[in-house]
Amino acid sequence: MNNQDNIMKSPDKQQNISPAVIRRLPRYYRYLCELIARGQTKISSSELAKLMKVTASQIRQDLNCFGGFGMQGYGYNVNYLFAKISDILGVSAGFNAVIIGAGDLGRALVHLSMFEKRGVNIVALFDTDGEAAGKDCAGVPVYPIDELENFCAENRVDIGVIACDKKHVKAIAQRCVDLGFKGLWNYMGVELPYSDDEIVVENIHLGDSLMILNCRICRNDTEDKDSEEESDQN
Amino acid sequence: MNNQDNIMKSPDKQQNISPAVIRRLPRYYRYLCELIARGQTKISSSELAKLMKVTASQIRQDLNCFGGFGMQGYGYNVNYLFAKISDILGVSAGFNAVIIGAGDLGRALVHLSMFEKRGVNIVALFDTDGEAAGKDCAGVPVYPIDELENFCAENRVDIGVIACDKKHVKAIAQRCVDLGFKGLWNYMGVELPYSDDEIVVENIHLGDSLMILNCRICRNDTEDKDSEEESDQN
DNA sequence: TAGATTGTTAATCGATTAACAATC
DNA sequence: TAGATTGTTAATCGATTAACAATC
Numbered sequence: 001m002n003n004q005d006n007i008m009k010s011p012d013k014q015q016n017i018s019p020a021v022i023r024r025l026p027r028y029y030r031y032l033c034e035l036i037a038r039g040q041t042k043i044s045s046s047e048l049a050k051l052m053k054v055t056a057s058q059i060r061q062d063l064n065c066f067g068g069f070g071m072q073g074y075g076y077n078v079n080y081l082f083a084k085i086s087d088i089l090g091v092s093a094g095f096n097a098v099i100i101g102a103g104d105l106g107r108a109l110v111h112l113s114m115f116e117k118r119g120v121n122i123v124a125l126f127d128t129d130g131e132a133a134g135k136d137c138a139g140v141p142v143y144p145i146d147e148l149e150n151f152c153a154e155n156r157v158d159i160g161v162i163a164c165d166k167k168h169v170k171a172i173a174q175r176c177v178d179l180g181f182k183g184l185w186n187y188m189g190v191e192l193p194y195s196d197d198e199i200v201v202e203n204i205h206l207g208d209s210l211m212i213l214n215c216r217i218c219r220n221d222t223e224d225k226d227s228e229e230e231s232d233q234n
Numbered sequence: 235m236n237n238q239d240n241i242m243k244s245p246d247k248q249q250n251i252s253p254a255v256i257r258r259l260p261r262y263y264r265y266l267c268e269l270i271a272r273g274q275t276k277i278s279s280s281e282l283a284k285l286m287k288v289t290a291s292q293i294r295q296d297l298n299c300f301g302g303f304g305m306q307g308y309g310y311n312v313n314y315l316f317a318k319i320s321d322i323l324g325v326s327a328g329f330n331a332v333i334i335g336a337g338d339l340g341r342a343l344v345h346l347s348m349f350e351k352r353g354v355n356i357v358a359l360f361d362t363d364g365e366a367a368g369k370d371c372a373g374v375p376v377y378p379i380d381e382l383e384n385f386c387a388e389n390r391v392d393i394g395v396i397a398c399d400k401k402h403v404k405a406i407a408q409r410c411v412d413l414g415f416k417g418l419w420n421y422m423g424v425e426l427p428y429s430d431d432e433i434v435v436e437n438i439h440l441g442d443s444l445m446i447l448n449c450r451i452c453r454n455d456t457e458d459k460d461s462e463e464e465s466d467q468n
Numbered sequence: 469t470a471g472a473t474t475g476t477t478a479a480t481c482g483a484t485t486a487a488c489a490a491t492c
Numbered sequence: 493t494a495g496a497t498t499g500t501t502a503a504t505c506g507a508t509t510a511a512c513a514a515t516c
Contacts, residue, residue: 020483022449026442030423050494056497057485064499072498073492104342111338118444121273159447183451185444189264200454202447208260209351210426211418213393213436214324215256217417220434254507278473290473291509298475306474308516 017065024062025089027052032082044075091119095182096157100172101164102127102142105187109163110138123155128168145172152179162186251299258296259323261286266316278309325353329416330391334406335398336361336376339421343397344372357389362402379406386413396420 031052035043045063049056063069063076070076086092097105097115102125104119109115115122124214125142127133133144143151145164151157160176161190162184169190176184176199184194189207249423265286269277279297283290297303297310303318304310320326326392331349333340343383344350349356359376361367366379377385379398385391396403398419403424410418417434420426423442426435 017453018483022453023442023446025449026439026445029445030442046497055485057487058483060498060500061242061484068499070498071492072490075497088449088452089445090452091445093448093452095448095451104338106347108338108342112440114444116440118441118448120444120448158451182455185447196450196454200425200447200450202443204438204443204448206346206438207348207352208257208264209436209438210348210354211260211263211323211325212257213417213419213434214327214329214352214354215259215322216430216434216436217329217392218322218324218327219251219256220430221416221513252507280473289509291511292507293472294476295508302475304474305516307472309473347503 001207021062021065028062029082029085029089032078032085035078036082041078042075043078050188052197063154094121095159096121096123096155097159097161098122098124098151098157099161099163100126100145101162102137103163106161106163107137108138109161120159123157124151125230148175150180157181159183159185162188164188166190237320244442255296255299259319262296263319263323266312266319269312270316275312276309277312279304300407327353329354329393330357330389331393331395332358332360332391333395333397334360334379335396336371337397340397341371343395344374354393357391358385362398382409383413391415393417393419396422398422
């Protein structure tokens with residue numbers, strides 16, 4: 001009943017998936033997680049569309065970028081689809097990460113269970129403040145930043161999480177590139193100039209997000225006022 | 235020399251700015267900040283475009299959504315433009331925020347100087363764990379979550395920062411809506427069902443961002459391998 | 469005035485949605 | 493087989509870029 005034999009599209013065809021599609025994948029992942037928890041084994045694009053408040057067309061287009069995950073006349077097998085999307089998202093890639101900056105933010109990130117849930121292992125924290133070093137943080141060792149190169153000579157590190165002081169970000173990022181890291185997860189709102197073939201940079205712009213919230217609230221407020229005025233005239 | 239008399243577009247014309255434009259504004263804000271720090275008083279769209287690695291067309295289009303901020307034949311006055319964008323972003327709106335969840339994440343957010351820099355005042359932290367209450371966090375008082383309604387009766391609160399346990403998010407969010415909050419800044423990766431006219435929700439999906447990083451690294455890796463294979467054949 | 473650069477319209481590009489043939 | 497639902501092509505929509513007239 002389930003088309004487990006479906007092959008993924010050839011690399012050629014899979015190439016150049018638009019960023020818009022990639023950015024939607026984690027959301028599919030989350031909803032499929034929930035469906036599995038509920039015990040639902042089958043879903044159609046239109047049912048999932050209703051759940052996620054998107055069009056069924058978009059779902060079918062998105063999933064088809066990677067190959068035929070569904071079965072005509074049946075729908076999608078939830079477990080199979082989840083496995084495929086997990087694969088594409090690299091949940092089982094087993095990347096190792098270090099967090100650079102053992103301040104409030106860095107330590108908070110270690111305590112969030114986010115990394116292990118996404119298959120990323122935090123292998124160490126580094127701090128410019130020598131004092132912080134030596135102490136563990138939720139079982140993860142903290143080293144002085146000077147030890148970074150030595151540590152990487154002994155341990156494979158794929159991802160650098162940038163949570164250090166703003167003024168050190170660019171220099172630290174360059175050291176990560178030189179050490180052959182594959183990705184940077186940058187929390188500091190400092191723009192990094194690397195292209196994807198040097199290193200993949202994914203930014204968390206907290207400040208930007210807060211301003212967008214501010215802005216949307218302001219615009220919402222004036223809009224409300226406008227429509228009130230309109231109805232006053234009636 | 236400077237067109238300070240330029241009026242903003244009429245509300246009618248300013249209405250319905252696309253989300254794409256709104257999401258770019260904080261980046262303009264950051265670059266203008268830097269230009270001011272450097273002491274640059276004037277900039278053309280093409281110079282700014284080069285700096286920000288976007289097209290000059292896009293900059294002119296974006297800024298014109300809100301009205302004529304520039305002067306033909308001259309360019310843009312950096313300070314004036316910065317003031318206008320700050321205004322649109324609501325930097326001086328003076329919103330009050332409470333953080334719900336005084337765990338590692340909530341406390342880390344208080345310590346980041348982000349809020350004050352963006353003109354948002356954190357007036358209190360709340361925690362489901364009664365124990366945490368009573369203690370201050372960087373000068374911000376911590377209360378038990380049961381006190382939320384009482385606190386809001388005495389203090390104007392505009393924004394709720396959701397950093398509490400995943401299982402409490404939906405209930406807490408509903409309480410914020412009932413209390414008339416204008417916005418929610420949601421860190422917990424739990425989707426909230428509100429439309430803008432109920433409350434503005436801005437999400438920080440840390441888990442999603444990490445997976446996108448993972449995914450982009452994986453795709454980068456296979457791409458590299460592909461091009462290596464290609465060059466092997468030559 | 470001549471040169472520069474904006475504001476704005478028109479052209480292009482990409483992403484989303486609709487439609488339907490293929491097929492389970 | 494008939495009904496359902498995908499995979500995929502075509503149509504629409506929106507966002508980005510190019511071009512140029514307006515104007516400082």
